[in-house]
Amino acid sequence: EADIYQTPRYLVIGTGKKITLECSQTMGHDKMYWYQQDPGMELHLIHYSYGVNSTEKGDLSSESTVSRIRTEHFPLTLESARPSHTSQYLCASKRGGYTEAFFGQGTRLTVV
Amino acid sequence: KQEVTQIPAALSVPEGENLVLNCSFTDSAIYNLQWFRQDPGKGLTSLLLIQSSQREQTSGRLNASLDKSSGRSTLYIAASQPGDSATYLCAAYTDKLIFGTGTRLQVFP
Numbered sequence: 001e002a003d004i005y006q007t008p009r010y011l012v013i014g015t016g017k018k019i020t021l022e023c024s025q026t027m028g029h030d031k032m033y034w035y036q037q038d039p040g041m042e043l044h045l046i047h048y049s050y051g052v053n054s055t056e057k058g059d060l061s062s063e064s065t066v067s068r069i070r071t072e073h074f075p076l077t078l079e080s081a082r083p084s085h086t087s088q089y090l091c092a093s094k095r096g097g098y099t100e101a102f103f104g105q106g107t108r109l110t111v112v
Numbered sequence: 113k114q115e116v117t118q119i120p121a122a123l124s125v126p127e128g129e130n131l132v133l134n135c136s137f138t139d140s141a142i143y144n145l146q147w148f149r150q151d152p153g154k155g156l157t158s159l160l161l162i163q164s165s166q167r168e169q170t171s172g173r174l175n176a177s178l179d180k181s182s183g184r185s186t187l188y189i190a191a192s193q194p195g196d197s198a199t200y201l202c203a204a205y206t207d208k209l210i211f212g213t214g215t216r217l218q219v220f221p
Contacts (some may be wrong), residue, residue: 043211103156
């Protein structure tokens with residue numbers, strides 16, 4: 001059973017608002033990832049972390065930022081939301097090496 | 113830069129058929145390859161994980177194979193059912209987990 005949680009599941013917010021999407025895991029995994037997925041489209045890696053105080057940008061440029069102050073927590077922040085940020089955001093975690101990755105249920109963000 | 117491609121992009125078959133979904137990756141220095149299922153509007157469910165030293169893994173009606181040297185993995189679904197309808201994604205792990213473009217499967221009764 002995967003213990004990785006994302007909140008909120010759904011969010012509708014106005015343009016210009018600051019938002020933080022939460023991702024938490026209780027498995028002690030070092031590696032965590034954020035993906036962006038538009039409806040019917042592929043997953044794009046936007047941020048990842050190898051552990052506490054480690055953050056890297058992914059292959060898709062994103063205006064969001066992340067932090068990793070605690071092992072279990074990897075929040076994603078948009079300082080000023082725009083309609084182009086409307087998408088589904090998926091969080092994942094895994095141990096290093098040859099192990100399985102687990103995903104949260106996702107946050108569906110709509111910016112109006 | 114790792115690139116992962118899946119073919120076919122979409123597949124529609126009658127119930128009971130055996131299916132083959134293909135995944136190819138450009139960087140063979142992977143730790144493992146993982147297959148996922150995604151239902152519309154939902155998150156990802158892990159189906160099978162193949163470590164780089166393995167050649168195949170089986171779970172129920174699913175069998176996944178891995179040929180690292182040629183950069184290919186195959187997901188075989190036996191005796192397909194309408195409940196198998198979903199998008200199937202493969203992901204290759206080096207230091208990052210990179211996803212393929214997905215195969216959208218529809219199995220009709």
